[in-house]
Amino acid sequence: MTPANSSEKPSTTNTEPSNFVLIGRMMMLGWKYRWGCVRLLALQGLLLLTAIACLRLTGLGIDVVRFHAVPGAPPPSFPWWVQLFQTKSPMAQVAVIAAMVLVFELVRGALNYIYTLSAGYLVHARIVVDLRSAVYEKMQQLSFGFFDSNATGSIINRVTSDVQSVRAFVDGVLIQLVILLISLVGYVSYMSSIHVGLTVACLATTPLMWVVTAIFSYLTRPAYDRNRVLVDEVILNLAEYVQGVQVIKGFGREREEVKRFEHANREVQQQQHGIFWMVSLFGPSIGYMTQINLVILLAYGGWLVTQNQLALGSGLVVFAGLLQQFSSQVANLTNIANSVQQSLSGARRVFEVLDTPSSVRESDHPIDLPQVRGKIELANVSFAYPTGGTVLRNLDLVIEPGERIAILGATGSGKSSLLSLIARFYDPTTGTVLIDGHDARNLGLKQLRRQIGIVFQETFLFSNTVAANIAYGHPDATMDDVIRAAQVAAAHEFIVNLPNGYQTILGEGGFDLSGGQRQRLAIARAVLLDPAILLLDDPAAAIDPHTEHEILDAMQQAMEGRTTIVVAHRLSTLRSCDAVIVLDDGEIVQRGTHDSLFLEEGHYRDAATAQLSQASLLH
Ligand SMILES: Nc1ncnc2c1ncn2[C@@H]1O[C@H](COP(=O)(O)OP(=O)(O)OP(=O)(O)O)[C@@H](O)[C@H]1O
Missing domain, CATH: 3.40.50.300 (P-loop containing nucleotide triphosphate hydrolases)
Structure with missing residues (x-):
């Protein structure tokens, strides 16, 4: 028989699950909501296509104007879906292009609205609610031993904040990573179709960004783990204050309790300050690296335009727009890396509860005793x-x-x-x-x-x-x-x-x-x-x-x-x-x-x- 004192402390003292195991389990969680995720990804795909279409139209507009305003400028190249208007007057062409840009932007607005609604519903109305219920239900099955071994603050924090961290893996990491991947493939393919050499030159800093991100992720993990423990402490203080308010007031210890709370709160503040410091340093660093790409574009792309090897509008301007979009997606790496670490810290603590075996176990084949005699x-x-x-x-x-x-x-x-x-x-x-x-x-x-x-x-x-x-x-x-x-x-x-x-x-x-x-x-x-x-x-x-x-x-x-x-x-x-x-x-x-x-x-x-x-x- 299992001794009572062996089981119901979440396994912080046992071997902790590796990041791969935690990520695998969170992926399985995401799989449960796959249709909701697919819907979000489809919406993102449409957003990407409409963004590229808008850029392409803007570039075309510039080329049309340049062709008719600058003698010797190369003729604009009309994509197949607007070739119908190629025979119209220059003003009519520009007007149609402008109208199409407006329509596409309207569609993008509507798609963005549906995306925000769908993501909110999936994350807050389904994942968080389901996960919180699962943790709460599990706690009902755990025996008193679990509650003896875990402080109130830690238990409350796991049901509330940690569950949020785990869901952040689905919307802040999984979905964002796939969006990033789709966008990168979309933008890079389109950029390559404009000019392969320029694409390679502009993306030269990208591998460096991945390396910096990996280092950042590695460095922040312990800080996030520690943060959860410190927040547990704050919640414990609060819970004890509420439960023990009579004793505290009876002994006139309000001042000391406020001090204790402030101390715990300050520790969280200082520790969080450290995290902010790392995040603040990382964000602009990635932002700066993406701007190097823009400098390369202006130098090399500008030279190509002067050599008539690249159109100004559908070449350089569209390229600049794509690069801008690409950079903002890459800059999103900061948030993704941040979410990964937060999710891993939260996931470890949530799965610990879900995996904790109850020391008072229900028999697999219980004896049916509907009416006890009382011996x-x-x-x-x-x-x-x-x-x-x-x-x-x-x-x-x-x-x-x-x-x-x-x-x-x-x-x-x-x-x-x-x-x-x-x-x-x-x-x-x-x-x-x-x-x-x-x-x-x-x-x-x-x-x-x-x-x-x-x-x-x-x-x-x-x-x-x-x-x-x-x-x-x-x-x-x-x-x-x-x-x-x-x-x-x-x-x-x-x-x-x-x-x-x-x-x-x-x-x-x-x-x-x-x-x-x-x-x-x-x-x-x-x-x-x-x-x-x-x-x-x-x-x-x-x-x-x-x-x-x-x-x-x-x-x-x-x-x-x-x-x-x-x-x-x-x-x-x-x-x-x-x-x-x-x-x-x-x-x-x-x-x-x-x-x-x-x-x-x-x-x-x-x-x-x-x-x-x-x-x-x-x-
Ligand atoms: N949840 C717990 N975890 C660890 N030790 C406990 C726990 N509950 C009680 N104890 C310890 O077990 C011992 C017996 O406690 P118990 O509450 O059964 O005593 P009791 O005879 O009912 O006392 P009282 O008359 O004060 O209620 C005590 O030493 C107590 O400190």
Whole structure:
């Protein structure tokens, strides 16, 4: 069996996937959206053709004017698609050419509009949404171990920003590279058809640009990796501030927190400054190299025109236009190289999540157990958290269906951990948890958890109505069911006094409840499931003795016929259970009924006596 602490940390410590592997996986991702990509490329192809046509027409216009204005100038060469107008008057020829340029520019505008819309839809409405859903869905399958091993900031950053970086590979790299390639082939072929020698001379700096780009890419990668980690830190600070705002304000630590946040923020700023510095240097360098091409064109091309070896309009001017377009495409290399590195950093982190195996695995052939009777056995169970040492040691325990067991133990003795193993939030490191005689690992996870009602020490409420919060595990429950569960948990009375009763919105931006009220909602949530097994992790911790009594009375009926394990410290709860086990440092040190344990020397009697003497002092 896999030890719990071996698996759910994303594989940053294992061998990292190579750039080739990451690029291959991102290409596969692009393949999923191939028809959307083909559409974009087709649009780019049309844009390229219309751009060349516009240039060709402009050059022709100049040659027509020159032929009729400059004596001895060579006659213009009409391409086949405008030869129809060759016989018209010079003014008519120029007018037709100008009108055609306008029409082509209009078509280009429309094509550009459709391209922007299509690219936006493909990237933001499909790729990002799909990828984010895949990462989020995967996180649902990962066990608690994953969340223990990864900081909140890193998890949030992976779902938001890193996913964006991966999609940037599709629109910022893959599509752009193909566009670049199509454009280069298109422009270079056309330039060669005008003058091969001039083309070779003008493109002499291109290999150098590729080399500079490759060096830039290589140098920026570590900076982008580091950037992701620093941004994780900023998000973590923010998340902790939101979660811990009460503590921060309670201890008057706002200033220090602001400083901590500023420090993290400044680190990102400084580090990003370094990246900007590299990008800023690279962009103009490439731009400068493309301008060298223009100088060569003017010198060599100008000479060819004076020698009548090249037409001025359809030769030199068209060439200059093509070179300009070519240069802007090559300059786009800066963005592509930048996007490649950002995407690789993001992809590594996104694929780490998608590839992380869940340490709590669903069995390939789960045993069908639609109705659990509620027998729980722990056979020589030991457990260690992924990030820590052993917290439960060699536990042996049998709980019969319908039995009520209380767990007593000092803080940190392993009570909550024991409950987590029964609900299969974690699997034991060694030993077996059996439900109705079956190894819990062989049962369907969902089926098992649906039959276990859990009340945690701290209750999380969703930003939704009171009714929806109670019906969280059973969204199809009727309002009557919800009210009945609330009555059992002694919550009905306070709920009907809320501003909108069961429809009052809770959670962030909504109505807040007291600790005791939240706990009662959690009990109602568990009771509504009508579970065979109830796990109550110290539900009375935040409730005053009077309310505790109310809840205990109300729950007696609900507990009837269910196996209940309750972490408890109050004597009243301990007494009401069939048996009590006492945990000390992860080991069961005592077990028995309240009466038998009270007679024994030990932990239980000490705790019970302390409570009794406290109570007598109060009376
Ligand atoms: N997610 C976790 N990752 C690593 N260690 C953990 C985790 N949760 C708990 N522990 C450690 O496991 C030990 C047992 O914790 P557990 O919460 O089970 O104790 P407990 O008896 O329920 O304590 P309390 O009465 O304070 O709730 C403690 O030492 C605790 O620090």
